Amino acid sequence: MKKINLSFILIATLLFINQFTTAQTKYELNTDWYCNPIKKTTADGFEISKTSYSLKKWMPATVPGTVLTTLLNNKEVPDPFYGMNNEKIKDIYETGREYYTYWFSKDFTETAKKDEQVWLTFRGINYSVDIFINGAKVNKERYKGMYLRKTFNITKFLNANSKNRLAVLVHPVDEVGNPNGGQGGDGTIAKNVSSQYVAGWDWIQPIRDRNTGIWDKVFIEKTGAINVKNPHIITLVDGVRLPEGPQQPATLKVSAELENSAATDVSGTIQYTLDGTLVTQKATLKALTTTEVSLPDFIMKNPKLWWPNGYGKQDSYAIDIKFIVDGKILDSEPVHFGVREIQTTWNTHTQSRQIAVNGQKIFIKGGNWIMSDAMLRLSKERYDTEIRFHRDMNLNLLRIWGGSLTERPEFYEACDKYGLLVIQDFWVSGDCNGRWVDPMKKEDQWTRRNYPDDHQLFTESAEDMVKMIRNYPSLAIWCGGNEITPSADILHSLKDEILPKLDGTRWFIDYSNSDEMSFNFKGGNGDGPYGIQDIATFWEERTWPFNSEIGSVGTGDAVSLKRFLPKKNQVIPQEMKGTEKVEDEAWTYHKYIAYGNTLKPYGTPTDMDDFATKAQLVNYDQYRGLMEGFSAHMWDWYTGTIIWKTQNPWTALRGQMYDYYLDPNACLYGTRKGSEPLHAMYNPVKGDIMIVNNTFVPQHDVMLRITSYDMKGNSQLLTQVFTYTEPSSTRLILSLKDKIAALTAKEGLFLSVQLLNLKQEIISDNFYWLADEKGNYSGLQNIASAPLQASAKKISTNTIALTVKNNEKNTISFFNRISLLDAKTSERVLPTFYSDNYISLVPGEEKIIELEYENLNNIDAEIEISGWNTPIQTLKIK
Known part of the structure; x- marks a missing residue:
């Protein structure tokens, strides 16, 4: 009986595992690539893609990356970011396109079992490619477009012995543009559906290869007959919500594309599980077709909401969308999402659009983003660092400028994590696309207005990019372009067809400084x-x-x-x-x-x-x-x-x-x-003291304390008063104009503006330095030295607490820069996150600053402190 029972248990366990084990595997091809310029390559793709063809003389290639990245990594060119080195690198406008046309090749091990499908996906190649595997051409027509993802079913191309070779011929953009010093050079770079900045702008010199290459990730994915693609998540949050406390329900709408690669119809169930509830929908998929299937709406009880930075938490959920036939998972697609709803209304008082999240209006404090690296050396780690810096600046939005690109999913993951809303521009600019008369441009406004040359490629790319990033809660707004709309037919496709069909939940601005966004009363x-x-x-x-x-x-x-x-x-x-x-x-x-x-x-x-x-x-x-x-x-x-x-x-x-x-x-x-979300400040024109409350919560019984300090460190309490502020508001408290003018006249003044809570804890600490009556900082130029007492100790594997104190007998210790160094090199270690920096301390004041560096255990760390009137010092970490 024991043996029978054990056998039964074993069989049941195997059946259970078979039911819930997916056939899918997905991995990235990002190592052991090689490349060679087409000018030095005599063989064609049919020959190169055979495993017998020797790659010994080929150069190691960086993928994801560009030709220029590979040349730099192989020390074939100098660092174009240093000095005048960019002038030493040949520009494609002078050399011709062939000079930067390269073969890329990669050996990989893969085979397909019965009923398995193997897919090759390129998430971004610039600009057009021919693809070969094992002596056969994969794409019948040349695949073109910097922003267009492309997936190929390569099952039939794989070798039986699982040893395979991929060869990709990458051609530069069709129109390379003359980098003549204009914004986007002579403008013809915009004839392509690609980045415009690569021909030069007022913040960058030209990128010599125009970012030619397999610049984004390459994946292999294995599925059954059905491939689950492009899931779409919509969350509906009605009413006006608060970040804290129980929540009323929210609605979750889920759909996905199901590609049937089989020669016969397939019937099964698409499903996911959330909060212990299984949501299912039966579907019959026609042979060799792709069908979008919607699942029943799911009502989320007491959902955890996603909020922008400064207003609440950035909670998120994960589901796995599966397609199952007779208990077998043919494919699954994991999706992360946040529960939130974006609303916009026209503010008739300001004459501009205002943004709300979950029913609460958000005052936008944003930054314009170009891209992480001009040579497209993109990484999850660098994205995380940069977005964290923006979170640390108390910003709540980033706008991705239209002369660049659609940012990568890893960028949006970081924005989701840190609470940065995003405006995503499409790929046009007023400079290249004809808004202004420009003598630097090759063609007139009428001609440029119709850029790019291939409108179908633009709209196809836009449709694909919408599908790629639409599930991220941080994505708040679509924008037609930078300072100009796309041409009329493209604008119509975006506004009236693509976005309503594929998203429909976000505000679309026709261009970045449109009257739809803000009434332009100044011209x-x-x-x-x-x-x-x-x-x-x-x-x-x-x-x-x-x-x-x-x-x-x-x-x-x-x-x-x-x-x-x-x-x-x-x-x-x-x-x-x-x-x-x-x-x-x-x-x-x-x-x-x-x-x-x-x-x-x-x-x-x-x-x-x-x-x-x-x-x-x-x-x-x-x-x-x-x-x-x-x-x-x-x-x-x-x-x-x-x-x-x-x-x-x-x-x-x-x-x-x-x-x-x-x-x-x-x-x-x-x-x-x-x-700062809650901030006390000084108006240098009127002498007003104001409080800004950028939260949804009223602030009662906060203490406002204003103190002046002269250049010797002597203090004078100007006011100390309890006050309050309403949610999402600015409040004028009082004016100190005459008093401050008298105090600053001779040699300037330091002004401390602070808010304290009932525990007498400082919740806003703002320190100004004011000029004398002639507009000079004469007092600062003659201020006495103020050495700091400092100590530091490690409080976690990656965090140091630095304690600094200014002696009571000192004057102000002003504008101190704190730096984390590697003692072996005496160089700053990067990136380091500081809880504050460029700090000032009044006599007798003590502050604790936290420094965070991920690889703290791998260096001999020390801290350097240097200030305006503070002698430089370094100290070891306890």
């Missing part, structure tokens, strides 16, 4: 300006009610500059009168925006190090002022603003909160301070 382009501005302008001069692009400078500190400026170019940039250029060629080449006379009030810089240090003071002030000025007029003048821009994918000297190497500068911390 012009509806965005900007982009350079240094008097702080007063942010507070007092009304701009577009929802400004899609406004920004300032962004030069890094000396450590950052020395990473890409050769020794001879490490100079103070001297402006050339009447131009945007400076005397040093490398500064001009890297697109430096002049600081004008803004550094002089701090004292004329003596060398590049001194210049960069003083630039950080301006950086901090500019972006804190920008965010505070817009927040001061929340829901009155503005429904949001988007900084141009918050990051650089190249070593440019403008518009960045952190450099290409992921080292933050003072822009990041100024933005962070000015964007």
Whole structure:
């Protein structure tokens, strides 16, 4: 009896395993690729793709990557991000397209069992390709388009011995464009359905190969006869919700495409399980067809909602959509999603669109994003770091600029994680696509207005990209293009056909600075300006009610500059009168925006190090002022603003909160301070003290404390009062204009503006430095030294707590930069996340700063502290 029972149990277990084990496997082809230029290749694809063909003389290739990435990794070209090196690399406009046309080849092991299908997927190739496997051509027609995913059933091409070779011939874009210094060069780069920045822009030099290559991931996937593809998740959240507490139900709508590769009809069940409930739908799939099947709506009880950064948690769910026939899983597709609903309405007071999430209006504090790396060296880890920086700046939205690309799923995963809403532009720009008369362009506006050449490819690519990213809760808005709509027929396809059919849940803006977004009462382009501005302008001069692009400078500190400026170019940039250029060629080449006379009030810089240090003071002030000025007029003048821009994918000297190497500068911390969810601030024009509450919760019994400090560190309490703020509002508390003017007259002043809760804990700590009556920081130039006492200890595997204290007998210890170093090299370790930086301490004050570095166990870490009037010091970690 025991043997019979054991046998029964074994059989039952095997049946159970068979029922719930999927035939699917999916993996990436990202190693052991080789490449060779077509000019040096005599064999054709039929020969190259045979395993007998020797690849010994071929170069190791980087996939995902571009031709230029591979050449750089093999030391065939110098680093185009350093100095003037980009000028040493041949440009495709001069060499011709064949010069950057390359074969890529990869051996892989795979075979198909009975009833198995093997699929090859390219998530992005630039620009057109011929694909061969084992001596046979896979694609009958050349596959073209930078943004078009393509999947091939390669089952019949596989060798019986499982030893296979893939060979891909990659051709550059059809129109490479003349990089003549214009935005997008001569504009003809826009004839392709591809990135426009590669011909050069005002923040980047041309990418010499125009990013030719297998630039995104390559996958092998195994399924049964049915392939589950392009799942679609819609969540409906009615009413006005709050992040905390029990939730009313939400509705989940799920569908997916089912591709039947069999020569006969297949009947089965599509299903998923959520919260212990199985949701199913029977379906019969016709032979050799793809059918979209919708499952019954699922009512989620007490759902965990997804919220933008600063407003609530970023909860998420995961389901596995399966297709089952007679208890066997033919394929499954995992999907992650967040439960939220995006709403938009027209604010008749501001005359602009406002965005709501789950019924709650969100004041937009955003940044413009180009892409992570100009050579498309994209990674999940780098995306995570960059989006985390934006979360740490207290921003809640990123706009992906239209001259770039549709960002990768890993980007959206990071935005989901950190709560960044996203505006996704499609691939046109006012510069290349004909908005303006432009003498740098080869063709007239009428001709450029019809770019790209292949409208069908554009719409096909758009449809595919919508399917790729539509399930991410962070994706909030689609945008037709940068500063211009696509041509009329493409716009019609996007607005009236593709998006209603494939998404239909998000706001579509026809172009980035459209009147649909913001009433353009000032005329012009509806965005900007982009350079240094008097702080007063942010507070007092009304701009577009929802400004899609406004920004300032962004030069890094000396450590950052020395990473890409050769020794001879490490100079103070001297402006050339009447131009945007400076005397040093490398500064001009890297697109430096002049600081004008803004550094002089701090004292004329003596060398590049001194210049960069003083630039950080301006950086901090500019972006804190920008965010505070817009927040001061929340829901009155503005429904949001988007900084141009918050990051650089190249070593440019403008518009960045952190450099290409992921080292933050003072822009990041100024933005962070000015964007606090609950924030007390000082209006430098009117002398007003205001409180901004960017939460859904009223703040009762908060203490506002205003203290002034002179250059010797003597303090004067200007006011201390209990107050309150309503949700999502700005409140004027009082004006200290005359009092502060009198205190600053002689040599300037430090002003501390703080909010405290009933536990006397500081919940907003804002520290200003104010100029004297002549506009100079004369007191700062003569302030006494203020050494800090400091200690540091490791509090987790990747986190250090740094305690700094300013002696009671000192004056202010001003604007201290904290850096985590590797003691062996004395270089900063990157990326490091700081809970705060560029900090100031008043006499007797103590602060604790946390530093987080993922590989802390792998280095001999030490901390460097350096400030305006603080002697530099390094300390070991306990």
